[in-house]
Amino acid sequence: MNDTLHLMTVYSKTTARAWFQYRVDAVLRSLAVFARESTGIIVIYFTLLKFNSLNGWNIYELLFLYSLIFLTYGIMIIFFTGLRDFGNMVREGSFDRFVLRPRGILFQIIFVNSDWFAAIGHGGLGITLFLISAGKVGVHWNIYNALYYLFAVIGGVLIQGAVFLFIATLNIYLIETGSIKELLYWNVRKFAGYPISIFNKGVQFLMIYIMPYAFVNYFPAQFLLRKEDMSQYPEIYLYLTPIVGVGMYLLAYAFWLYSLKYYKSSGN
Template sequence: MILLSITSALSLFILLKNVSGLDGWTIWQLLFINSIWRLAHGLFLLFGQATWTISNKVRMGTMDRFLVRPMNLLSQLFMSEFNISGLGYIVGGFVVFIIAANNMGDFWSIYNIILSFVTILVGFFIEVALFLMVGTLSFWVTETGGINAILLNFLTNFHQYPLSIFSVALQYILTFVIPIAFINYYPSFLILDVDSEITINSNLIYFGPVISILFVVLAILFWMYGLKRYNSTGS
């Protein structure tokens, strides 16, 4: 996972090294937003991986085991799995983060470090909320592996490019439906001196924490709603 994170960033560097910029974003700024997502995704793999496997638990009947224990179900769920590969994403992402930051002149300040840390947490909570919503669908359809794969594909393919290069329709989807843009794109305008314009609304750069909290609350409410309609799959 460490090698995957570093080589992925390297391939992006090779692809764009001879390009003066991508809609106002320098290569180092693009590597920065790449590293932010990898750090957030690494946290997700470490502490939120269980949301990815809810449908497996429903299908195999192991969700019943959680239900009969005198403990909060979500707490049990998040403590049931720990994906060590998340450390690889975090280490690789941190290496890319340091390299990118060192090549962006006046990046290093307490303000930027704190904002970067907050941005990583925002990305982590958004990813957990999204996959918890998908996992909750398994209470109705049992198997949600395909939807998980589609969502992961969105995350891995759209996180590393500025939102402004996509169509307006896709920008709205990645902002308000699947809010990937709040994982690293919008917050980066608070941290980096980006020579680009935000096409939807410039005030969105401040809403990362609000969006993450909103989606977590929606995900928990949807989870509670779905849980009331859960029927064991039997044997």
């Protein structure tokens, strides 16, 4: 156990040192991610200038909804960068390095690399949006709400981590899964910036039961905001984010363990 903690520390220090070797570049690249991701917010802002509200959600409530996506992604990418880049690892054969070591393969992949620029860019934007909106959405911040928020964030991180793990595992069979990730993760994520109630039933079904982004931001935001459109969904959904996160992650992990047996090393 001590060895594992020691190894985690060494990996994390080494990764951070490598990413921040050129400090000015690190700051600029993190800012670039921040600016790129902010464009979506700017679109929403200008849209809301015309309509005042979107299905009952005002600009601050939408920013609060958005903040959860960015914050959870910012945290998730610290741990799951290796899974994001897993396809390249398999194609280049560098995944063999992890297979040949006497430690958990997933443990190594998680701690051996972290995209700190994405983490700071996304996480920083999430925190900024939270700070702008949290005081203006009528949430009474007490210990219970804060704890709920904390568990919702953990659940949201696990849900996205599970999706990354599942798609990464598909690389063992398909070698190339870039388009699947684009379709299932990034495209669906674009919908998640809005309250799911504005979409038709098909998209709602997709976001609740297939790629459950609704549990990353919509239902946690609803728990705190209690908007009218929540009446369309069972109230239990407000509490399910951590359970969905853990459940999805365990399923994805089981799929990962099962699939590793079929991993076929690439050529030299």
